Amino acid sequence: MPDRIDQDSIGRHYADWFTTGLRGIGMRYVFSRRGLWVINTPYRRILAAARIDARDRVLDLGCGIGNLLIALSERIAFTQPAIGVDVSPALIELGRRELHRAGFDGRVELRVAFATELPFEDQSFDVVISSHVIKHLDDDALLRAFAEVHRVLRPNGRFLIWEFKKSPFSAPLFISARASGLPPAFILRDPNTLARQLQTVGFQAVDRVATGIFLLPPVPRLALLARR
Numbered sequence: 001m002p003d004r005i006d007q008d009s010i011g012r013h014y015a016d017w018f019t020t021g022l023r024g025i026g027m028r029y030v031f032s033r034r035g036l037w038v039i040n041t042p043y044r045r046i047l048a049a050a051r052i053d054a055r056d057r058v059l060d061l062g063c064g065i066g067n068l069l070i071a072l073s074e075r076i077a078f079t080q081p082a083i084g085v086d087v088s089p090a091l092i093e094l095g096r097r098e099l100h101r102a103g104f105d106g107r108v109e110l111r112v113a114f115a116t117e118l119p120f121e122d123q124s125f126d127v128v129i130s131s132h133v134i135k136h137l138d139d140d141a142l143l144r145a146f147a148e149v150h151r152v153l154r155p156n157g158r159f160l161i162w163e164f165k166k167s168p169f170s171a172p173l174f175i176s177a178r179a180s181g182l183p184p185a186f187i188l189r190d191p192n193t194l195a196r197q198l199q200t201v202g203f204q205a206v207d208r209v210a211t212g213i214f215l216l217p218p219v220p221r222l223a224l225l226a227r228r
């Protein structure tokens with residue numbers, strides 16, 4: 001497990017992963033709106049925990065190519081654009097093209113930003129979601145990112161995270177990562193550790209959310225809903 005993770009290098013790694021050859025085509029599919037059933041199978045069930053409605057201003061932290069925001073905006077006619085941020089300029093560019101193709105220009109906005117430095121005013125969002133991102137943050141960056149989410153959320157705002165869970169059953173992930181050298185650096189954590197870190201930065205209540213089954217990779221996830 002790495003102690004330090006460089007956020008820029010994670011972004012570059014994802015850019016290579018998404019843009020090179022056949023693998024890039026596969027990655028762009030599984031991380032697109034159409035591929036959500038593969039990589040994020042129970043996403044609707046998890047998102048339901050945040051009770052998002054049309055008046056909510058929503059931020060997706062580590063949005064990749066915008067898959068979850070497109071899926072949400074297909075079901076909810078948001079009164080203000082949903083916003084996604086990601087550390088990778090290449091993924092944001094791919095995501096903007098994806099939004100254009102899907103007819104969501106102006107309804108979803110994507111920007112380049114570090115999870116640890118959100119370019120938004122205090123108390124300007126009702127909901128922040130983050131799927132499969134926090135494993136790429138080292139302990140220091142994770143606390144800074146949680147503090148940033150707390151800062152940009154309005155009072156009673158909700159922060160919904162899901163991620164691979166540290167557990168004996170996550171071993172396949174470590175083994176395949178070591179064997180392939182493919183995934184960017186990551187750290188898995190257990191839900192209690194994450195809940196404590198969320199409370200450290202000021203979140204009032206942190207509840208576990210049942211995730212359901214993910215198809216790929218078939219390793220356990222955790223989901224937490226924190227309230228500001």
Ligand SMILES: C[S@@+](CC[C@H](N)C(=O)[O-])C[C@H]1O[C@@H](n2cnc3c(N)ncnc32)[C@H](O)[C@@H]1O
Nearest residue numbers: 007014062063064086087114115131132133136
């Ligand atoms: C596994 S992908 C998940 C994408 C999307 N959230 C999903 O669930 O399909 C992880 C994403 O987190 C982004 N990411 C990693 N570290 C980040 C950081 N420090 N700040 C912002 N984005 C980050 C990566 O660039 C990548 O797009």
